[in-house]
Amino acid sequence: MKTNILVVDDDKGHLSMLGTILGGWxxxxxxxxxxxxxxxxxxxxPYDAVLMDVRMAKVSGIEALEEIKAYNPAIPVLIMTAYSSVDAAVEAMKLGAYDYLTKPLNFDELKLTLERALEHKRLSEENRHLKEAVSAGQSLAGIIGTSPAMRAVVEMVKVVAPTEATVLITGESGTGKELVARAIHANSVRKKQRLVTINCAALSETLLESELFGHEKGAFTGADKRRDGRFMQANxxxxxxxxxGEISMPMQAKLLRAVQEREIQRVGSDSVQSVDVRILxxxxxxxxxxxxxxxxxxxxxxxxxxMALKLPALREREDDVPLLANFFLKRFAEKNRKAVKGFTPLAMDMLIHHAWPGNVRELENTIERAIILSMGEYITEKELPPALVRHYEQDAPAETGNGHLGGQPLEDVQKLAILATLEQTGGNKSEAAKILDITRTTLNNKLKKYGM
Structure with a gap:
């Protein structure tokens, strides 16, 4: 779908010329x-941008700008003005204009400013969608992800949560199975009651039986009083x-009764107790x-x-990596009192293309480590684990056109880095220069050199 621009000028010749130039772009x-x-x-x-003159006979650009921003604050408005009307342009900026251009127009400047305005609008909308996604995810006890795989998980959680169905959650280590269990409970009719968790792999068979079902006083050495187990605590x-999947066959037989009949028997007791629990x-x-x-x-x-719910590995939903990385960045930056704003394009590319065998848990640990090591405003490849960087560099030469920069002329690499960084900063040259570790003057010179 093409980008739609509204051009506003009471000079028919200028209006026609701008229409022709923009159409050519x-x-x-x-x-x-x-x-x-x-x-x-x-x-x-719904226009993507408005290019409007300030001085017009009937309704001025300033008046129109106020009404347009009141109707749709998100639409970028670029103001055109003569040198003698710069004060009007400043007023327009105060009223919400994205930028202003002086007549006669420099068409290279017009093209770059328009592209920057459109990119800023796109990033603003993307940021809003991400915030909505995070908000929606947090309403499901912290599930974060906008990929098709995670949207399917969220929809399944919404379906099973209000029911009393037993749910088996599967997935590799670190994919967030406990998080999903908490989301199911938090959105169930039992949400005001306790969610009791137990790691079945962390205890021996004898201890696990006591932990699950409780024990009577004197049932074994050290049992100096009667104790309720996790099932009764979760009543x-x-x-x-x-x-x-880690429990022994004998323990499985004892657990079957609790799952099937919702009945438990304390260790050392002859009596059976009924419990009202939902099992995940x-x-x-x-x-x-x-x-x-x-x-x-x-x-x-x-x-x-x-009911079965399978969680995807992080490598199967790499679209969620930036969202998760920024979520963890914000959390750990606040926790460690670090003024870290984001990631350099190369660092983010490394995160996106990593296989993440430890899944979300590994990503979380990686971001926390990077925040602790960071000395600047942006996470760079220097703060990422050496093994992650090595894997990226080994894979890079074999990849062309897929986000990696290996195998390309240095000038092309610089162009891509500059474009990616300007995209990240919404066209803010000062911010981009800081990330690229060059001066703003150097950045401007490179933009001119590359015809950008």
Whole structure:
């Protein structure tokens, strides 16, 4: 879809000329002869930008600007003015104009300013969408992600959370299985009651039985009083059985009764107690394969597998890496009192193209480490783990046109770096120069040299 620009000028010749030039740059244009027409046009059609003269006979550009920004504050408005009317341009900037250009127009400057305004609008919209995504994710107890794979997870959580169904959450280590369990509980009818979690892999069989079901006084050495187990602690609420695939076959038989009948028996007791709990379980194992191998009870598997929710590995949703990285950056920058604003383009490219065998947990640890090591406003490749950087550099020569810069002329690499950095900063040259570690004058010289 082409970008739509509204050009406003009461000089027919100038209006026609601008329409021709912008059309040659690939833009669709509409024209208006005064500010009143411009306001009406903006209300009728969603333009990507407005290029408008200040001085017009009927309704001035200043008046039109005020109405346009009141109707749609997000639309960038570029003001054109003669040298003698710079004061009007300054007033326009105060009223929300994106930038101003002096007549006679420098068309290279016009092109660059227009591209920057459109990119700024795009980044603003993207930022708004990301904030909405983060907000939506946090409403589901912190689930963050806009990739198709994570949207599917969020939709499944919304479906299963209000029910009483037992849910089996699977996925590699570090993918956020406990986070999803918390999201399910937080959006269930039991959310005002307790969510009790237990890592089944962290305890021996004897201790696990006592932890799950409780014990009577004297049931074993050290049992000096009767104690409720996790199932009873979770009564009326939810119990989350993490690493369920690690428990022994004898323990699986004892757990089956609790899952199937919602009945438990304390260690050392002859009586049975009923409990009202919702059961969530998680594992990084393929339980179906474990059943076929004789290491997991089939009847318990099907009791747990009422609803299944598989979490994708981070390498399967690399679109979420920037969102997650910036989320962790903000958290750890505040925690460590560091004024870190973001990532350099190269550092972010390294994060995006890493395989992340440890998934989100590994990414979180990587960002926390980078924040602690950082001495500047932006995370660079110097703060990333050496192994991550080595893998990136080894892969780079084999990749061309996919985000890596290897195998290209130095001048092209510099162009790409400058463009990427200007995109990141929304066209702010001072900020871009700081990230690139060059002066603003050097940046301007390079922009002229490369015809950018």
């Amino acid at each position: 690939g833009y669709d244009t509409d024209s208006a002869m005064d500010g009143g027409e411009a306001v009406s046009a903006v209300k009728e059609r 009326k609420g939810t119990i989350f059985l993490d690493e369920i 379980a998680a594992t990084n194992r393929d339980l179906k394969a474990e059943v076929e191998a004789g290491r997991f009870r089939e009847d318990l598997y099907y009791r747990l597998h009422v």
